[in-house]
Amino acid sequence: MGHPYKKLVVPAELSKLTNGKIPADQLGKLSCGGTAWKGGACGGAVFSFNLMYDHAKREGIELKAVSEGFRSYDRQLALFLDRYQTTPNGSQVTRKWNNATWYLKAGKSPSASPGTSPHGWGLAQDLNVQIPGVYDWLCKNAPTYGWYLQGPPSYFGKKNPEYEAWHWQLSDAEKPTKVVRKAWRKWVKFVAEANALG
Ligand SMILES: [Zn+2]
Numbered sequence: 001m002g003h004p005y006k007k008l009v010v011p012a013e014l015s016k017l018t019n020g021k022i023p024a025d026q027l028g029k030l031s032c033g034g035t036a037w038k039g040g041a042c043g044g045a046v047f048s049f050n051l052m053y054d055h056a057k058r059e060g061i062e063l064k065a066v067s068e069g070f071r072s073y074d075r076q077l078a079l080f081l082d083r084y085q086t087t088p089n090g091s092q093v094t095r096k097w098n099n100a101t102w103y104l105k106a107g108k109s110p111s112a113s114p115g116t117s118p119h120g121w122g123l124a125q126d127l128n129v130q131i132p133g134v135y136d137w138l139c140k141n142a143p144t145y146g147w148y149l150q151g152p153p154s155y156f157g158k159k160n161p162e163y164e165a166w167h168w169q170l171s172d173a174e175k176p177t178k179v180v181r182k183a184w185r186k187w188v189k190f191v192a193e194a195n196a197l198g
Contacts, residue, residue, distance in 0.1 A: 003139055003163075006148040006171035008118050011040050014173075019120035020073025027070055027122055034069035037122030042176040042184035045069070045123050049170070051183050052145040061137045064128040066166055071119035076112070083108040093161045110162050118150070124169035135165060146170050146177045 014022075014037065028038030028046035031053040036045035049069075056063050068075075084095060084102035093104035097113040104110055111117065118124035129135040142148060148171045153163045176184065 003152055004143045004148050005151050008121075008123065008150070008169055009172045009174065010121060010123075011173045013040055014121050014123075018073070019115045019117065020071065020076055022070060022120075022122050030065070030069050030125060032063050032065040032125065032127070034065050034067075034125065035122065036069040036125065036170075037173070040173050042180050043187075044173055045125075045170040047184060047187070048145045048147065048176065048180045049125060051180060052142060052147060055141065055145075056134075056137060059137070061133055062131065063134065063138075064131060066126045066128050069119065069125040070122035071117060073114060073120060076117050076120055077114040079111050080114050083111055104161075110164065118167075118169045123171075123173060124167060126164075126166045127168055129165045138168060142168060144177060144179050146172065146175070146180060 017023075017026075022037060026037060026039045027035040028043075030036050030046060031050045036049060038044045038046040042048065053063050071079075080095075080097070080102075083105055085105055086100050086102055088101075089103050089106065091103040091106070093110050095102045095113045102113075112119075127134065127138070129138070138147075147168050149164070150167055150169060151160050151163055153165075154160050
């Protein structure tokens, strides 16, 4: 099974916008709370996540949010400034931002540089993976919905300092999975029929 991960591909539609500044009318509600991008093919991150959420629920697994899905630029900036410093401290987790190298402070969790986070595109959700069964369930089922980790726990036997077990993202929103496409077609048909009935 392993730890399924896939690098984020920013959809063309989103790359025309600014990370952390997605208009409210392109965001929709996630079943675990918070919001995410609902544009693009097959309802974006919202539809695929909520489908996955329902599947987990049917199997007695609760996908519980530990922070927001979509994160505004200002909030990402505040998080970043809380977690990183420009004074070297020996940390291997660094970021380039604002023409400087930033070092992760001791005891803090990594976060992306302002303007680059998958959360800023509305394509990620952090989940409580401390709840028994949740992480294994996600590793087994999330890819069915197009959701992945950002990276593996280790590279060539070396610990990956940026591995975040809680961070799940819709890595390639332009290529919805078969399961998502099928459910979306059903949903579109349902809405059309409901509208025809008035
Ligand atoms: Zn995250």
